Amino acid sequence: MSAVQVVGTSKIFNEGSAKQVDAIVEVNLTVESGEFVSLIGPSGCGKSTLLRLIANLLEPTQGVVSVNGKTAAQARLDQDYGMAFQQAGLFDWRTVGKNIELPLELKGWDKTKRAKRAEEMLHLVKLPEFAEMYPWQLSGGMQQRIAIARALAAHPPLLLMDEPFGALDEMTREYMQGELLRICAETSTTVVFVTHSIPEAVYLSNRVVVMSPRPGRIVEIIDVNLGAKRTEDTRAAEGFFRSITAVREALRGTHADHVAATAIRGVEDR
Amino acid sequence: MTLVGRIAYRTSMFVLAIAAIIGAWELYKLIGPQGGGKFFGVSILPRANNNAMPHVWDMFSRFGRPEVRGSDRKIWVVVLSGAWFSLRLSFVGFLLGSTVGVGLAVLMTRFRIVQRGLLPYLVMSQTVPLIALAPLVVSWGGKLEIGSFVWPRWLSASILGMFLAFFPIAVGTLRGLASAPSAAMELMESYAASWKQTLFKLRFPAAVPFMVPAFKLAASGAVVGVVVAEISTGLKGGIGRLIIEYAREATGDPAKVFTAVFGAAALGLTMSGIVAVSDLLLMRNRPKETTT
Ligand SMILES: Nc1ncnc2c1ncn2[C@@H]1O[C@H](COP(=O)(O)OP(=O)(O)OP(=O)(O)O)[C@@H](O)[C@H]1O
Ligand SMILES: [Mg+2]
Numbered sequence: 001m002s003a004v005q006v007v008g009t010s011k012i013f014n015e016g017s018a019k020q021v022d023a024i025v026e027v028n029l030t031v032e033s034g035e036f037v038s039l040i041g042p043s044g045c046g047k048s049t050l051l052r053l054i055a056n057l058l059e060p061t062q063g064v065v066s067v068n069g070k071t072a073a074q075a076r077l078d079q080d081y082g083m084a085f086q087q088a089g090l091f092d093w094r095t096v097g098k099n100i101e102l103p104l105e106l107k108g109w110d111k112t113k114r115a116k117r118a119e120e121m122l123h124l125v126k127l128p129e130f131a132e133m134y135p136w137q138l139s140g141g142m143q144q145r146i147a148i149a150r151a152l153a154a155h156p157p158l159l160l161m162d163e164p165f166g167a168l169d170e171m172t173r174e175y176m177q178g179e180l181l182r183i184c185a186e187t188s189t190t191v192v193f194v195t196h197s198i199p200e201a202v203y204l205s206n207r208v209v210v211m212s213p214r215p216g217r218i219v220e221i222i223d224v225n226l227g228a229k230r231t232e233d234t235r236a237a238e239g240f241f242r243s244i245t246a247v248r249e250a251l252r253g254t255h256a257d258h259v260a261a262t263a264i265r266g267v268e269d270r
Numbered sequence: 271m272t273l274v275g276r277i278a279y280r281t282s283m284f285v286l287a288i289a290a291i292i293g294a295w296e297l298y299k300l301i302g303p304q305g306g307g308k309f310f311g312v313s314i315l316p317r318a319n320n321n322a323m324p325h326v327w328d329m330f331s332r333f334g335r336p337e338v339r340g341s342d343r344k345i346w347v348v349v350l351s352g353a354w355f356s357l358r359l360s361f362v363g364f365l366l367g368s369t370v371g372v373g374l375a376v377l378m379t380r381f382r383i384v385q386r387g388l389l390p391y392l393v394m395s396q397t398v399p400l401i402a403l404a405p406l407v408v409s410w411g412g413k414l415e416i417g418s419f420v421w422p423r424w425l426s427a428s429i430l431g432m433f434l435a436f437f438p439i440a441v442g443t444l445r446g447l448a449s450a451p452s453a454a455m456e457l458m459e460s461y462a463a464s465w466k467q468t469l470f471k472l473r474f475p476a477a478v479p480f481m482v483p484a485f486k487l488a489a490s491g492a493v494v495g496v497v498v499a500e501i502s503t504g505l506k507g508g509i510g511r512l513i514i515e516y517a518r519e520a521t522g523d524p525a526k527v528f529t530a531v532f533g534a535a536a537l538g539l540t541m542s543g544i545v546a547v548s549d550l551l552l553m554r555n556r557p558k559e560t561t562t
Contacts, residue, residue, distance in 0.1 A: 055460055077462045089453045092557055093475045102471070106461045136557035 001069045003158050003190040004031040004054055009063030011049050022215035023049040027063075029209065029218065031192060033157070036184065038193045038201035039209045040247065042254060046216025047194045051160050054192060055083055068157060079107065081158040082151030086166045088143035090135035090150070097122070097131035100150045107154060121149035124183055141172040148180065152187060159184070162194045174235075177203055181230055198251070202243045203230060210247060212254030220250040273550055280546070292326050299323055324525040329532070332525040345526070349512060349533040356496055356508035357537050359424055363431020364492040364541065370432065371439025371488070376469070378440075379447045389444075396437050400495060404430055404502040427499035427508070434491035442484025446477025479556070482549045489541040497534055509533045 006029040013021040024046035031037045039047040052058040053065050056072035067075035075081065082103070090099045100118040101109075109117075122128045125145040135143055144164060151159055165173045177200060184191055195201050201208045208222045224243045226234055234240055299318045306322075307315025316322060333346040374392070378385035407429050411421040450472050458468045500510025509530060516527040 057456055057459055076460065079461060081460075083457065083460045085453055085457075087453060089451075089457055091454070091472070091475065093478070093555065095555075103461050105471070106458075106463050106467055134555055134557070 001033065002030050002066075003033045003035070003068060004029070004192060005064075005066045006030070006050070006054065007064045007066075009053060009060045009065055011046070011053060011058060012061045015061065024053075024211075024216035027216075027218055029221075031190060033190055034188055035207065036181075036191045036193065036205050037207050037209060038195055038205040039211060040195055040198065040201045041211030041216075041251070042213055043196075044216075045211040045213035045254070047211060048162055049216065050211075051162055051192060051194055055081060055160050079103065079154050080156055081160050082154065082156045084144075084147045084151045084159070084161045084164045086163040088135070088140070088147040090143055090146055092134065092136055094135075095131065096127070096133050096135060096138070096146050099135060099146060100153050102150060103154050117153055118149075121153050124152070124186065125149045125179070141168055141176060144168065144176065145179065148183065152183070152189065155187065157190060159189050159191045161191065163196065164193075165200070166196065173200070178230075178232070180204065185228075198244050198247050199235070199240075202226075202240060202247060203235065208243075208247050210250040210254065219254055222246050222250060273554060276550060295323070295326060299325065321521065321524050324528060328525045329528040332523075332529050345529055349509070349529050352507065352509040352512045352530070353533040353537045353540075356493070356500065356510065356534075357540060359428045359500075359508065360431050360489075360492045360496045360537065360541055362425075363428040363496055364435050364489055366428065366432040367435025367488055367492060368439055368485070371436040371484075372443050374436070374440045375443035375447060378444055379469075379473070380465070385444070392437060392440060395433075400430060400434070400498050401502050403433065404499045407499075408503050423503075423505060424507075426503065427496045427505055430499040431492035431495035434495040435488035438484045438487035438491065439481070442480050442487075443477055446480030446484075447473045449480060450476040478552055482545075482552065485545050486542055486549070489545045490538050493534075493538045493541050497537075509537060 006027055009027045010025045011023045012025075013019075013023055027046075027050060029037075029050075039050060041047055049058065053060055054067060054072060056065070056067075056076040065072040068080045070078070070080070090096075091102070094102070097115070097118045100121050101114040104114045104117060118131065119128070122131055125148060127142060127145060127149075130138065130142070130146075135146065138146065144167075147164070148159075151161075165176050168176060180191075181204060183189075191204075193201075193204060195204075202224055203226075205224050208224060209218055210220045210222065211217065212219045222243065224239075226237065226239050226243070298316075302318030302323075303315060304317065304319045306313045306317040320328075333344075333349070335345060337343050337345045337348045374388065378388060404426070408423070408426045411423070411426045411429070414421045447469075454472055454476070455468070458472055463471070496508070497510040497513070499505065500508040501514055504514075505511060512530040513527065513534065516523075516530045520527050
């Protein structure tokens with residue numbers, strides 16, 4: 001069973017009005033269980049829209065989205081996925097531990113079970129002694145790790161992430177990438193990951209989905225063959241650079257074909 | 271700063287402010303015109319003589335003397351019990367106002383249409399002069415009979431306190447409930463949280479910084495409402511009634527009315543003090559940008 005299946009899906013905002021935006025058009029994408037798939041493309045090409053459709057935070061104008069073999073709506077009700085955004089989005093008034101417990105609380109878990117799981121999650125993200133702290137007492141990278149812990153607290157099979165490391169410095173970012181891979185391997189979580197960084201997409205992913213704007217669509221899906229276990233050495237491997245070049249070429253395509261020269265600036269080359 | 275530190279800081283600022291006011295009062299008595307200042311026949315400066323502006327020490331020493339000559343009831347006892355009476359009424363008004371205000375805010379958040387229909391009327395309600403409303407509420411209350419429930423006269427005063435208290439709470443809470451960031455709302459949606467769960471786990475906590483100042487306004491509003499109601503309906507037992515009674519004796523005993531005024535001020539301060547303490551408790555774990 002596929003973790004995510006997007007079939008012939010379009011999302012048109014403000015249909016029929018002067019402000020109509022064809023955010024994504026006729027997109028087909030299948031993500032298998034255990035896969036790590038990145039979405040990359042210039043700003044405005046519909047990456048966040050596609051992720052929100054999978055999360056059932058948006059209804060498709062056309063087409064079908066299914067998650068874990070269910071409709072996206074049912075999957076949301078069953079909390080089959082966790083989500084993390086660029087801003088950690090932790091609640092200031094809750095301790096770190098209580099933030100992680102939030103999705104469990106909403107599911108009606110009892111107190112001791114919640115606390116136990118929160119502690120496990122804190123160990124998973126290597127911040128075990130921070131349960132009683134408040135989010136605003138933590139660094140940006142720590143907050144993002146807590147947000148990941150929160151997203152995974154209910155052990156969802158699928159993790160949806162929208163530029164989660166976009167606000168972090170380069171060092172922290174690379175560390176977080178390693179951590180994310182370790183966490184997902186330990187919990188065998190499927191990930192759909194939106195990013196602007198080509199090396200980040202390549203380092204993390206089994207497949208990189210390259211998208212182009214106006215209208216938003218998938219131009220190419222690039223397989224990354226770097227093996228299952230990725231280390232810091234991977235970043236120096238020849239295959240790593242080959243894949244980076246392949247993704248960059250595909251992104252040039254989005255540039256040359258349809259896109260105004262300004263649109264490509266949304267993708268970073270680092 | 272620690273909680274204790276902040277309380278100490280606020281208290282010392284308060285004492286300083288009081289000292290400044292006393293200083294200004296006595297300074298004006300020294301340099302101000304004894305017969306008041308007139309400008310083209312309109313008096314704009316208050317008279318600085320001892321009848322209009324008694325010395326601060328005269329006012330304070332008045333507290334220690336009996337209410338009326340020959341009585342053994344000291345005036346501070348009378349003022350204190352009057353303030354206590356009005357405090358209880360204000361508190362009832364404040365609680366009623368909080369319930370109504372928060373309830374309306376939740377209703378307006380839940381149903382856009384209620385907000386559009388109701389909000390203009392809420393704003394308009396605050397333009398009705400309290401003095402005009404007071405006798406009406408008393409007479410309506412008198413006619414009200416629900417089973418064996420008899421409308422006590424003091425409840426009318428509390429209702430007027432509520433009338434001034436509910437508005438800032440409704441408006442502040444409404445803004446606060448709407449202040450939850452859209453990313454957080456989206457997060458709750460991704461958890462398939464119900465409206466009620468989102469209300470209690472996200473919207474209300476996010477509203478606290480907006481609600482605290484609203485409750486402070488409401489606390490003083492409740493006191494004003496109750497005191498004005500006591501004055502305009504002549505309700506016995508409270509500080510409002512003492513103010514009008516003592517004001518009549520102002521020529522013979524000018525310091526007397528000030529004891530009641532101080533009682534009213536103490537009443538207002540007690541009410542806002544209660545809210546201020548709950549503010550410190552509610553906000554103690556929030557991020558602190560300022561260190562006051
Ligand atoms: N709620 C909305 N209403 C109208 N238009 C929208 C809405 N959300 C997104 N769009 C439009 O859809 C298009 C795709 O937006 P989307 O946010 O998916 O892009 P993106 O690829 O995530 O961009 P970025 O890299 O800048 O985050 C954009 O043109 C955007 O203006
Ligand atoms: Mg986006």
